[in-house]
Amino acid sequence: MNLLTLHSSLETYLVLAACLFAIGLYGFVRRRTLIGMLIAGEIIFASASLNVMAFNRFLAPDASNGTIFVLFIMGLAAAEVAIALSIIIAVYRNYRSIKTRDLSELKG
Amino acid sequence: MKPFLGFDYVVAAIFFLFAATLLTGSVIAVRSSRIIHSVCGLAIGSVGLAGLYYFLNSPFLALMEILIYIGAVCITVIFAIMLSETDEVGEADLVGSKPNASVSDSPFPLAVEPVEKPSRLLQAGALLVSTLVFAGLSFVGLQNTWGTPTGRVGADSVEEVGKALLTTHSLSFELISVVLLLAIVGSLVLARLGRTHA
Numbered sequence: 001m002n003l004l005t006l007h008s009s010l011e012t013y014l015v016l017a018a019c020l021f022a023i024g025l026y027g028f029v030r031r032r033t034l035i036g037m038l039i040a041g042e043i044i045f046a047s048a049s050l051n052v053m054a055f056n057r058f059l060a061p062d063a064s065n066g067t068i069f070v071l072f073i074m075g076l077a078a079a080e081v082a083i084a085l086s087i088i089i090a091v092y093r094n095y096r097s098i099k100t101r102d103l104s105e106l107k108g
Numbered sequence: 109m110k111p112f113l114g115f116d117y118v119v120a121a122i123f124f125l126f127a128a129t130l131l132t133g134s135v136i137a138v139r140s141s142r143i144i145h146s147v148c149g150l151a152i153g154s155v156g157l158a159g160l161y162y163f164l165n166s167p168f169l170a171l172m173e174i175l176i177y178i179g180a181v182c183i184t185v186i187f188a189i190m191l192s193e194t195d196e197v198g199e200a201d202l203v204g205s206k207p208n209a210s211v212s213d214s215p216f217p218l219a220v221e222p223v224e225k226p227s228r229l230l231q232a233g234a235l236l237v238s239t240l241v242f243a244g245l246s247f248v249g250l251q252n253t254w255g256t257p258t259g260r261v262g263a264d265s266v267e268e269v270g271k272a273l274l275t276t277h278s279l280s281f282e283l284i285s286v287v288l289l290l291a292i293v294g295s296l297v298l299a300r301l302g303r304t305h306a
Contacts, residue, residue: 007123014249022242027138029234064268079291085188086295092192
């Protein structure tokens with residue numbers, strides 16, 4: 001393994017993406033507030049995008065497919081963030097808290 | 109054929125800098141107890157990820173990463189924090205302040221609401237699970253022998269991306285614009301629910 005050519009091998013990016021996914025998973029389990037969990041989810045999205053781009057760069061025959069796929073992931077992530085944040089604001093208005101422990105009430 | 113002496117070292121150093129930025133930012137994003145710090149961690153990590161996209165032959169995507177994640181997502185999250193911040197501060201800060209007292213007393217009302225730290229068992233469990241996932245994914249990635257493509261069609265340029273968006277992927281392109289429109293309208297409706305004039 002040569003440190004100088006590490007940036008042009010697929011395995012480096014796969015390990016980086018795996019590390020990123022693990023960090024996101026750790027945050028998702030550990031966080032106690034909705035916004036913290038949302039940020040951890042964004043990190044998981046980023047790891048998926050990095051994986052797709054790495055495979056696209058080194059293995060895919062068509063070069064532009066991976067870029068478009070990652071652009072769609074980014075668009076969906078942005079839509080998800082907008083919806084989730086408005087839900088969080090609505091929840092905060094009702095409960096005066098966004099801790100997941102406090103949100104234990106069901107209506108119905 | 110190298111532009112100057114030591115070119116490889118500079119490239120490798122920049123790559124490691126971006127990778128370290130990505131990992132450091134992500135660790136800050138999940139570890140810090142103040143939510144505003146973890147948004148900053150997400151922004152730092154996005155810079156690193158944009159650098160890695162550049163190394164993966166896609167400067168367009170690097171630009172989009174910075175535009176969308178730092179310019180849009182982080183700013184929106186910061187707005188939501190200013191509207192409803194709850195920090196995960198430690199138990200030392202919990203002493204002498206009731207959970208709801210600070211909400212009305214503080215001049216920046218929602219900034220300091222103490223909450224108990226996650227228990228040690230939960231932290232250890234989260235660390236264990238994520239380490240196992242990392243080990244498993246890395247093992248699969250490293251022990252597999254990935255083939256090489258026989259040939260590549262098309263260059264990874266913005267022109268190719270634009271053409272493919274309007275020909276091959278036009279249906280998904282239209283669908284995602286509908287999704288984004290629905291997200292705008294839906295978030296407006298959701299955030300407005302329950303608001304009164306009082």
